[in-house]
Amino acid sequence: MELLDYAVKADNIVKRFSEQLAVNELSFTVKERECYGLLGPNGAGKTTTLRLVHCFYPLTSGEISVLGLDVKKDCRSIKEFIGVVPQENNLDEMLTVIENLLVYARYFNIPKKTARERAEELLAFVQLDERRDSRIRELSAGMKRRLVIARALINSPRIIILDEPTTGLDPQARHLTWQRLRALKRTGVTMLLTTHYMEEATQLCDRVAIMDKGKTLLEGNPMHLVKERVGKEVLEVQLDNEEDGKLLPMIEDWSIPYEAAGDKVYLFCDDGKEYIQALWEKGYHHLLQRPATLEDLFLKLTGRGLRE
Ligand SMILES: Nc1ncnc2c1ncn2[C@@H]1O[C@H](COP(=O)(O)OP(=O)(O)OP(=O)(O)O)[C@@H](O)[C@H]1O
Ligand SMILES: [Mg+2]
Structure with missing residues (x-):
């Protein structure tokens, strides 16, 4: 045909x-x-x-x-x-x-x-x-x-x-x-x-x-968009206390994109390893280093709020 x-x-x-x-x-x-x-x-x-x-x-x-x-x-x-x-x-x-x-x-x-x-x-x-x-x-x-x-x-x-x-x-x-x-x-x-x-x-x-x-x-x-718009890796920091006031100023100093959502902070970077030690030393021990995904891009574009 x-x-x-x-x-x-x-x-x-x-x-x-x-x-x-x-x-x-x-x-x-x-x-x-x-x-x-x-x-x-x-x-x-x-x-x-x-x-x-x-x-x-x-x-x-x-x-x-x-x-x-x-x-x-x-x-x-x-x-x-x-x-x-x-x-x-x-x-x-x-x-x-x-x-x-x-x-x-x-x-x-x-x-x-x-x-x-x-x-x-x-x-x-x-x-x-x-x-x-x-x-x-x-x-x-x-x-x-x-x-x-x-x-x-x-x-x-x-x-x-x-x-x-x-x-x-x-x-x-x-x-x-x-x-x-x-x-x-x-x-x-x-x-x-x-x-x-x-x-x-x-x-x-x-x-x-x-x-x-x-x-x-x-x-x-999908993969090109993720690479272009999110980057290679995401480092997830889970907070023990949502009121934590110390983490964000520290991240601001690193000048990398991040997103704070409830008890989680997401750092978007090329290599999460670079930040793990500094975070660990400040007492942030619930860390997850993973590849960036389409879900990260989706949430970045459409937000984390519920619809309807
Ligand atoms: N037959 C219909 N009559 C009136 N409004 C409708 C009708 N079908 C869809 N809508 C409205 O149009 C909008 C889009 O609906 P649609 O079903 O296309 O969304 P969707 O992206 O498929 O959502 P979901 O992920 O929940 O399946 C919604 O606001 C919905 O309420
Ligand atoms: Mg539908």
Whole structure:
């Protein structure tokens, strides 16, 4: 199939729900075969953005093109090329595992025999083949999530949209899901995903957009962004007493970026070791030296306060 410059192109998109401006003049492009992540605190507009891309909501204004097709005119064709993993599992509880896939295949007019073969293949892919005849209510949360991912692949989509694919999963299920998503990416599928797990974004995404209040704050490759905006290392100092007045003046003298948050102070530096001895001698013994992560950048950009 012809390779386009981009799989998804959103241009100045706006979505307003009466008083609420959920997406506010957002622009981004996702290249074919790329994994692009939308990150942001609760209510940032991630789900709404994904829903605009897969024609679930009409745009208030702006343009979205999906594989060269316009969401305002070509929804039917777009849906054929897209697989969707919604934020909430919406499996049919009355049906079995395999029936959920087969019924879904009917929406795409996939012939019965092909659908059955494809369903069996997908169940093996997400390691649910042994549960093919279980009822949905008998599945664990992780199994349900994997089934929703399998369902999204029934029409062999060129683009898969994943809204928090691993929320609520245990570490085993999460790592297995990452493995499966990387395998899918190697087959050439383009991915647009949202997640609250910064490690997930780092593991899967070629590029991420960190957004807040319906707008992009920063976009780029996760590791490059961390290096550029946070640095190499973080030294965490845990205070025994939140009222401690001595630490901050000492850090000010070092002229390195830091952040004080409750009983923690974070120092952003190239080599945490340089400061450990001085801190230790002043009685700060709860120290953690670690590499800087996307979570540091996320918190730096979007703050530590709760949303909503
Ligand atoms: N159908 C709707 N009707 C009215 N307001 C909505 C609707 N859907 C979303 N909103 C509002 O739009 C804003 C963005 O919501 P959205 O669900 O896109 O956020 P999100 O980034 O996906 O958040 P989360 O991380 O919690 O899933 C929020 O203020 C939300 O209350
Ligand atoms: Mg959401």
